[in-house]
Amino acid sequence: MNLRLLSDEGYYSQPVYSPEGYYYRIKIYTRSTNENNIAIYFQLIRNELDNALKWPFAKKIIFTLRSNDKFFAHTISPENYIQSLNASSFNKPIEEYNVAVGFPNFISHEELKQFIINNNLFISITIQ
Numbered sequence: 001m002n003l004r005l006l007s008d009e010g011y012y013s014q015p016v017y018s019p020e021g022y023y024y025r026i027k028i029y030t031r032s033t034n035e036n037n038i039a040i041y042f043q044l045i046r047n048e049l050d051n052a053l054k055w056p057f058a059k060k061i062i063f064t065l066r067s068n069d070k071f072f073a074h075t076i077s078p079e080n081y082i083q084s085l086n087a088s089s090f091n092k093p094i095e096e097y098n099v100a101v102g103f104p105n106f107i108s109h110e111e112l113k114q115f116i117i118n119n120n121l122f123i124s125i126t127i128q
Contacts, residue, residue, distance in 0.1 A: 015045050018127050024045035026125060027100050037086045040123070041102030042076060046093035056090040063106065064124040065115040072115065076104055100113055 022044060027038040042061045061076040089101045115121055116128040 004030050021049040038103040038107050039104045040106040041100035042094050043100035045097045050092050055092040059127045062126040067115040
């Protein structure tokens with residue numbers, strides 16, 4: 001993790017299905033537009049189940065960092081994006097994947113240090 005904090009490269013999680021069948025991945029930039037912050041994004045991906053799902057995607061997405069007694073979380077509520085330029089991010093994907101939405105300044109590198117254990121960082125994503 002410490003080496004990744006020095007990189008401008010973006011990292012993607014393996015795509016996964018939510019229990020309802022939405023297919024998504026998480027994007028992380030260890031040096032966001034503000035070089036001392038982590039950026040984290042949620043991105044819907046087109047899949048064969050899309051025609052059977054309810055659109056737009058209307059679940060809350062909670063990104064959580066935990067370490068022993070420490071806890072840090074941010075929530076994406078799709079209703080907050082309905083009037084924004086990113087409203088299409090929650091619609092049925094037409095292309096391979098939708099525009100990612102999230103937090104360009106999720107947490108500072110300094111704050112993040114308390115969540116890195118044995119050079120690893122664990123991020124929990126909850127969809128509700």
